[in-house]
Amino acid sequence: MSSAFGSYLRLSLFGQSHGPAIGITIDGLPAGMTIDMEALCRQMARRAPGRGSLSTKRSEADEAEFLSGVLDGVTTGQPLCAVIRSTGMRPQDYAGGVDLLRPGHADYSGHVRYFGFEDWRGGGSFSGRLTAPIVLCGALCRQYLKGQGVEIAAHVLRVGDVEDSRFPEDMAGDFAPLMEMELPVLDAAAGEQMRARIRAAAEAGDSLGGEVECAVTGLPAGLGAPFFDSVESVLSHLLFSIPAVKGVGFGGGFALARMKGSEANDPFAIAQGRIVTEGNRAGGVNGGITNGMPVVFTCAFRPTPSIARPQQTVSLQRMEAETLSIRGRHDPCVVPRAVPVVEAMAAIGVMELWKERQACLQSSPTRE
Numbered sequence: 001m002s003s004a005f006g007s008y009l010r011l012s013l014f015g016q017s018h019g020p021a022i023g024i025t026i027d028g029l030p031a032g033m034t035i036d037m038e039a040l041c042r043q044m045a046r047r048a049p050g051r052g053s054l055s056t057k058r059s060e061a062d063e064a065e066f067l068s069g070v071l072d073g074v075t076t077g078q079p080l081c082a083v084i085r086s087t088g089m090r091p092q093d094y095a096g097g098v099d100l101l102r103p104g105h106a107d108y109s110g111h112v113r114y115f116g117f118e119d120w121r122g123g124g125s126f127s128g129r130l131t132a133p134i135v136l137c138g139a140l141c142r143q144y145l146k147g148q149g150v151e152i153a154a155h156v157l158r159v160g161d162v163e164d165s166r167f168p169e170d171m172a173g174d175f176a177p178l179m180e181m182e183l184p185v186l187d188a189a190a191g192e193q194m195r196a197r198i199r200a201a202a203e204a205g206d207s208l209g210g211e212v213e214c215a216v217t218g219l220p221a222g223l224g225a226p227f228f229d230s231v232e233s234v235l236s237h238l239l240f241s242i243p244a245v246k247g248v249g250f251g252g253g254f255a256l257a258r259m260k261g262s263e264a265n266d267p268f269a270i271a272q273g274r275i276v277t278e279g280n281r282a283g284g285v286n287g288g289i290t291n292g293m294p295v296v297f298t299c300a301f302r303p304t305p306s307i308a309r310p311q312q313t314v315s316l317q318r319m320e321a322e323t324l325s326i327r328g329r330h331d332p333c334v335v336p337r338a339v340p341v342v343e344a345m346a347a348i349g350v351m352e353l354w355k356e357r358q359a360c361l362q363s364s365p366t367r368e
Contacts, residue, residue, distance in 0.1 A: 003125070005238065008355035009348065011137060015083075016119040017127035023083035024133035028355060029069070029140060031077025036143055040064065043139040046179065046340040047132060049329075054183065054198050054336055061087060064136050080140075084132050099317045100324045104305025111316065128243045128334065131341045138344020141351040150350065154214035154343045155184045156335050157298060159194040160201075167215050169280045171294045175215075183336045202332035205308030205325075209244075210335035212299045212342045216350055219284070221275075221292035223353045230288025231295065234353055238345040239299050244334050247300035251283025266293075295350075299342055306330040 003013040008028055015022030041063075048062040062084055069080025098120045101107045106126040110118045118124055142152055153175035157164050165186040167175075178184040185191035194210075201208045224231035236248045256264050259281075266277035277293055284295035306326045313324045331337065 005241075005348075006352050008359065009141070009352045011348070013130055013133060015086075015130065015133075016124040017122035017129040018124075019086065019119070019121075021083045021085045022130060022133055023081065024137050025079055025081045026069070026137055026140070027079040029075050029077070029080055030144065031075055033075040033140075033144055035070065035073050035075065035140065037073065039143065040136065040139045042179070043135055043142075043340055043344070044132065047135045047337055049331075049337070054195065054331075054333065061085075062132050082133065082136055084136070086129075099315055100322055101313050101316055102305065102324065102326060103311045103313055104302070108316070126243065131242060131338075131344075134242075134348070135340050135344045138340075138347040141347040142343070145347060145350060145354065148218070148354070150216065150218040150354075152214065152216050152343045152346050152350075153178055154212055154339045154346075155186055156191075156194065156339060157211040157213040159210040159333055159335055160197045160208045162190055162193040162197055164190045164194075164213075167213060167294075167296060171215055171217050178339075184339050198333045206332075207304035207307050207330075208333040208335075209301050209303040210333060211301065212335060212339055214297055214299070214342050214346050216284075216295040216346055219290050219292070219295060219350065221290055223290040223350075223357050224285065224288050225356075226288045229356075231285045231290055231349075231353060232288060235295075235297065235346065235349040238349045239297075239342065242299070242338065242341055242345060244301045244304070244338070245299050246302045248297060249300075250285060250295075250297045252281040253283075253298055256281065290353075295346075297346075299338075301335050301338055304331050304334050 005011045006028070010027040012025045013022075014024070044062045044064065065083050065085065067081040067083060069076055069078050098107055098111055105123065107120065110124070110126055111120075122129070145152070155164060155167075155178050157166065167186075183191050183194060185194070198208060224234070227233075232250050239245055239248050252259070252264065264281055266279045266282050269276055269278050275292065277291065280293045280296060282291070282293075283297055284290055284293040306328065307330075308325055308327065310323050310325050313322050314320065315322050
């Protein structure tokens, strides 16, 4: 199923953009974990629409309602089911079915894939609205991981032609303030330029894309596996599930293709009695397995396809060429609201890898 993921942490998404509710079922959370609802709500609010000057005007509370798997604020170990009721949907805006195909959207491909029975309203199951339960799941996973010493932080690396500073390779510093920012950046001046670019694109009836950089710290060496279950494979699977993601790179990413081996390799060293690398161009992963350094990656997001400028398209019903200008409530740039989604996907992927490693430790003999 396209809406399910995981072997050790099993997820299943449900709902559509303009349906009465969206939600997620999570199987594999440990029993006895006390849920910090305040922290969960803060994560949900970071992604929620209508909370800032740079996002869509659609307003949703995005309040989580647990139907199972939680008793008195503590996980029971049984499958956890959570729903998020929709209050800002306007299904009447999509009466008449699919006709003018929106460039950059899944109107045509989804129509073919589901034989014309898809829920087309606001993108249906293809909508970024479905990232709300992902953030909910990620918030739960990161609460568990934080107890294991694992932290996750992300920021807007690029919007259009404006680039923020990158995370330092040693990840020294306090990155918690990023979670309080509408536009999480390390360089305030770059952030102001990004705001100006986003507003200018919106006024022109256009949109912008960008990049998010994410780092996971506190991971031990040994998570992941070669080939199909590598750290990069697991995380990329999840990251490419985020609507609008068109590229993922680890460590130096595509820049490594322009380097020599002497430039790309991370020399090993001893620091405070542990093995580390000098530099982190590998992004904390060697051979698909964590090496104990921060796992760092970037995600590239395409510009929001819903724009007010006229675009060439066709009528599906009449099979004729048409011109379309999309009206409604849309983000001129999805990147700022995508930051907590990237963090959530990272938390889910790391939780899957963490549980797989625990299973290996329990079943493997100890070598003297």
